[in-house]
Amino acid sequence: MRYKALALQTTCYAINAARTATEAKERMLRSLERIGRQIQASKRFIGPDLRLVVLPEYFLTGFPIDEDIPAWKQKACLSPDDPLWTALGTVANREQVFLSGNAYEWDEHFPELYFQCSFVFDPSGRRILNYRRLNSMFAPTPHDVWDRYLDIYGLEAVFPVADTEIGRLACIASEEILYPEIARCLVMRGAEIFLHSTSEVGSPILTPKKVCALARALENMAYLVSANSAGIAGIDIPMASADGGSKIVDYEGRVLCEAGFGESMVANATLDVDALRAYRARPGMSNYLARQRFELYADSYARHSFYPPNTFINKSPQRADFLENIRRAAARWSA
Numbered sequence: 001m002r003y004k005a006l007a008l009q010t011t012c013y014a015i016n017a018a019r020t021a022t023e024a025k026e027r028m029l030r031s032l033e034r035i036g037r038q039i040q041a042s043k044r045f046i047g048p049d050l051r052l053v054v055l056p057e058y059f060l061t062g063f064p065i066d067e068d069i070p071a072w073k074q075k076a077c078l079s080p081d082d083p084l085w086t087a088l089g090t091v092a093n094r095e096q097v098f099l100s101g102n103a104y105e106w107d108e109h110f111p112e113l114y115f116q117c118s119f120v121f122d123p124s125g126r127r128i129l130n131y132r133r134l135n136s137m138f139a140p141t142p143h144d145v146w147d148r149y150l151d152i153y154g155l156e157a158v159f160p161v162a163d164t165e166i167g168r169l170a171c172i173a174s175e176e177i178l179y180p181e182i183a184r185c186l187v188m189r190g191a192e193i194f195l196h197s198t199s200e201v202g203s204p205i206l207t208p209k210k211v212c213a214l215a216r217a218l219e220n221m222a223y224l225v226s227a228n229s230a231g232i233a234g235i236d237i238p239m240a241s242a243d244g245g246s247k248i249v250d251y252e253g254r255v256l257c258e259a260g261f262g263e264s265m266v267a268n269a270t271l272d273v274d275a276l277r278a279y280r281a282r283p284g285m286s287n288y289l290a291r292q293r294f295e296l297y298a299d300s301y302a303r304h305s306f307y308p309p310n311t312f313i314n315k316s317p318q319r320a321d322f323l324e325n326i327r328r329a330a331a332r333w334s335a
Contacts, residue, residue, distance in 0.1 A: 001274050003051040003166055005193075006042055007227035007246040007267040009259045010035055010055065012199065014062025014234035015076060024075045028060045028084060035059060036091040042265040043095055050268070051166050055101035056229040056246075057174045057199040060084070065235060069113065069140070069316045077104040077114045089125030096123045098166060100225075102173055102197035109152050112316040113140040118171030118197055120162055129162040133173040134182060138322050146309035161189045167223075167273040168192045174199060177212045177226075180219065187220045187289065192276055196226040202243035202261060210245065218253030221280050221289050223271050230263040251276050252286075306332050 013031050018024035035055065043050045064072040078084055084103075092099035099121045106114045116139050120129035134141050142149040142158060149158075159182075162169045170191035176182050177196055186194070194216065200209045217224040228246045231239040246267035247258040256269035280289060306329040311321070 001166065002049075002270055002272045004046050004049050004268055005052040005054070005223075005225050005248060005271050006039075006046065006050055006265060007054050007225050007248060007259070008035070008038060008042065008056075009228055009230045009244070009246040009262075009264040009267060010038055010059060011230045011263055012056060012058040012060075012062055012232045014058075014232055015060075016062055016065055016067070016235055018075060021074050024061075025084070028076075029087065031060055032084065032087055032091070036094075038263075038265070039091060039095050039097070039099075042268075043097070045265065046268050050095075050097060052098045052193075052195075052225065052271070053095075053100070054195045054225045054227040055099070055197060056227045057102045057197045058229060058232060059101055059197075060103050062232055062235060063199075064138075068318065072104070073106055073114045077106045079106060080108070085127065088119075089121050089127065092121035092123060093125035098122055098164065098169065100169070100171060100195040100197065102171075109148075110140075110145055112314065113145070113312060115140060115142070116173060118173045118195065120169055120171065120195065122164065128164070129160050129169060129171065131160050131171040131173070132158075133176060134158070135176050135179055137326075138319055140312055140317065143307075143309050144312040144317075148310075148313060156189070159185045159189055161186060161191045163190065166193075167271070167276075169195060171195045171197070172216070173197060175209065177209055177216055180212075180216065183216045183220050183222075187222060188294075191220075191222060192273060193223045193225065193271065194220075196224055198226055199229040199232065199242045200245075202228070202231075202240060202245060213247065214249055214253045214255070217249040217251060219288055221251045221276070221287070223251060223276065224249040225271075227267070228259075230261070251279055 015024040015027045061076040102118045116133040118131045168190045170186040231243040244261040248256045248269040259266040
């Protein structure tokens with residue numbers, strides 16, 4: 001099974017200046033229409049074997065700056081039946097691709113919060129995977145309502161993997177590439193291709209996320225398709241601060257392609273899933289999965305807790321609440 005994948009590096013247009021939720025949704029729809037045309041043109045150039053497209057983090061909205069949880073939920077978050085979900089599925093269906101990206105959404109079970117989610121639509125236009133970010137500086141996550149979240153959705157929904165005709169797909173959101181446990185939990189459930197929607201520092205030097213992108217692919221013997229933004233427009237932060245370096249990494253940690261700066265379809269390459277599976281089946285020194293001994297670490301993880309769970313149950317947190325959680329965890333590390 002061989003096909004082309006694309007990490008589409010596109011500009012993200014922030015909606016922070018939108019005066020109403022209606023205006024914000026109109027801006028989001030315009031962004032999606034523009035990106036849909038870019039996907040169509042990219043497929044014509046790359047070829048009909050383009051089967052997988054990954055979009056950057058924030059491609060619809062940008063990120064909250066001065067907005068508190070209720071304001072951002074109203075302005076930027078998609079409802080379960082939001083027309084934008086339908087529009088995303090339409091793009092995937094029209095171009096006959098698996099389409100992955102990242103957005104903000106709300107959940108009726110947790111009305112005080114929103115979540116940042118990564119998703120996958122299949123070529124029929126159906127959403128087949130929804131992963132909610134687990135580590136975030138100033139956004140709520142399932143861990144903040146952990147016990148109730150598990151009661152409602154169960155652990156397998158926390159680490160979803162979609163078994164598809166192009167391989168077993170899993171999403172990693174933005175800076176979560178820095179946390180090896182997330183990728184490892186997804187690989188435990190069969191993941192072969194990590195879809196990484198990100199918005200990160202554009203730099204010619206080796207950054208922490210660049211290092212970890214290579215490490216996550218290598219140590220998990222998986223492909224990584226990492227789409228960075230081509231800048232974020234419409235806010236006061238200099239636009240090109242998060243720009244460049246979208247890439248595809250193979251299961252030996254080799255960069256197959258990498259975009260420069262600006263909007264680009266350069267980060268496209270062939271994924272060979274049969275070769276990946278054959279590589280994972282080889283006994284030898286480089287088979288890090290086969291040689292992994294999970295029982296060695298299970299007790300240590302079970303007996304230690306630093307960042308607290310369940311701190312935002314029935315609560316709409318303020319920025320100070322996130323910072324206080326981090327201060328308490330940092331104090332434990334330094335004790």
